[in-house]
Amino acid sequence: MSESSAQLIDQYVMKTYARAPLTFARGEGCKLWDSEGREYLDFLAGIAVCNLGHANPEVAQAVCNQALKLVHVSNLYYTEPQASVARLLVENSFADRVFFCNSGAEANEGALKLARLWGKEKKNDAHTVIAMEYSFHGRTLGTLSATGQEKIQTGYDPLMPRFVHVPYGDLEAAQAAMGEGVCAILAEPVLGEGGVIVPPEGYLAGLKDLCEANNALLIFDEVQTGLGRTGKLFAHEHWGVPPHVMTLAKALANGLPAGAVLAVEEAAELFGPGTHATTFGAGPVVMEAARVVLTTLTQGGLVDHAAAEGLYFENKLQLLVEKYGDLLEGVRGLGLLLGLVCKGKAGTALVKLRERGFIVGLAQENVLRFAPPLVVSREQIDALCEALDQVLAEGFEE
Ligand SMILES: Cc1ncc(COP(=O)(O)O)c(C=O)c1O
Numbered sequence: 001m002s003e004s005s006a007q008l009i010d011q012y013v014m015k016t017y018a019r020a021p022l023t024f025a026r027g028e029g030c031k032l033w034d035s036e037g038r039e040y041l042d043f044l045a046g047i048a049v050c051n052l053g054h055a056n057p058e059v060a061q062a063v064c065n066q067a068l069k070l071v072h073v074s075n076l077y078y079t080e081p082q083a084s085v086a087r088l089l090v091e092n093s094f095a096d097r098v099f100f101c102n103s104g105a106e107a108n109e110g111a112l113k114l115a116r117l118w119g120k121e122k123k124n125d126a127h128t129v130i131a132m133e134y135s136f137h138g139r140t141l142g143t144l145s146a147t148g149q150e151k152i153q154t155g156y157d158p159l160m161p162r163f164v165h166v167p168y169g170d171l172e173a174a175q176a177a178m179g180e181g182v183c184a185i186l187a188e189p190v191l192g193e194g195g196v197i198v199p200p201e202g203y204l205a206g207l208k209d210l211c212e213a214n215n216a217l218l219i220f221d222e223v224q225t226g227l228g229r230t231g232k233l234f235a236h237e238h239w240g241v242p243p244h245v246m247t248l249a250k251a252l253a254n255g256l257p258a259g260a261v262l263a264v265e266e267a268a269e270l271f272g273p274g275t276h277a278t279t280f281g282a283g284p285v286v287m288e289a290a291r292v293v294l295t296t297l298t299q300g301g302l303v304d305h306a307a308a309e310g311l312y313f314e315n316k317l318q319l320l321v322e323k324y325g326d327l328l329e330g331v332r333g334l335g336l337l338l339g340l341v342c343k344g345k346a347g348t349a350l351v352k353l354r355e356r357g358f359i360v361g362l363a364q365e366n367v368l369r370f371a372p373p374l375v376v377s378r379e380q381i382d383a384l385c386e387a388l389d390q391v392l393a394e395g396f397e398e
Helices: 005-012 057-067 080-091 104-122 141-146 171-177 203-213 284-298 301-323 347-355 378-394
Strands: 024-028 031-034 039-042 097-101 128-132 163-166 182-187 217-221 245-248 259-263 328-334 337-342 367-370
Touching: 039 378, 057 284, 080 097, 080 259, 080 284, 097 104, 104 141, 104 182, 104 217, 104 245, 104 259, 163 171, 171 203, 182 203, 203 217, 284 301, 301 328, 301 337, 301 378, 347 378
Parallel strands: 128 163, 128 182, 182 217, 217 245
Antiparallel strands: 024 031, 031 039, 097 259, 245 259, 328 337, 337 367
8 A cells, every 4th residue: 555645744744843634635615625535614724825715716727827828037037927916916005016025934034124224224223123922923033033932933042133022912012112223113913823813902003103203114914914814905904004014925826825025115115136036936827826816805895705704703703702601711803814712722622623524723722713715605604603612512621
């Protein structure tokens, strides 16, 4: 008998992931099928990535057409797909320009480099960045230094210096950390990996005022919250607070690797030829996927659907919180980025849901995280909530 994919991966791939004992073979919309043909409803979307659903036919067609035409020439030349996506991003956001890359960490590295240039050119060499406790910004040395979670940093010291971490949602703490040496504040508009935490009213506006008063850049990491996930194209639109710089990745190309740094002209102009670059960024195939994603999302219907179904989902989860007050603390989140806060560890509930055919995630060990494809239907939300009701009725302490 030949080895299974799981055996081969366990043998040959570095062991950086604690994988579930599941080999997925196929997807469609919110559904996944494993190698044995068992069907699952996916409430994680590859960690907030496949917003248009798995195997979206329009994305697949655009990618296939482009792959047969031109795959790569580098950024030493112009290509049509990059032009379309750049225009879609700029015309539908606060930004004047975009830099394309390949992942969330790489986008945040780009934003941090821009912040360094800002400090050098515009603020007397200021280079401290105020970041948030429990934030997550990636796994490169720069972005894990920006990340406010020790478990991500362990083993990698010395870290990149000049990050000051303050409690998320605490404006006074950010004010106290601001000063002559600060070139930027970096924040997620909703903390994702940190536990799906929505900031208090006025917080993001307060950060913006603080930056403007101190000649510092406000950088929003919308890698997880961006592109329709929270019921608006970008999460910061909920509070009407556009940043100076924003990073995107995850959903940008519906599962193909794409990232972007968006910025207002005054910051964007600091990147000149030779100051920053990537070989693969904005490759034509990936950009064709991103073109379909952005065209679909900017037509509005799907983002409105995410807002409406997110509210419906949140209300249903709230009913479960009321029913199982001994096990659950509450519901947090916005749109289709929701966290069910448990009183103990949530890992057992995740496994029990998977055994019933539902894929969900964790954000910190006590929060069940839901980030389904935005095309999720009310019936699918009902099915998940029913399964969750059964799991809670059994109790799930570890
Ligand atoms: C807010 C945020 N920023 C950055 C990242 C890193 O993105 P990537 O894994 O594509 O490097 C993530 C990934 O989960 C994220 O949630």
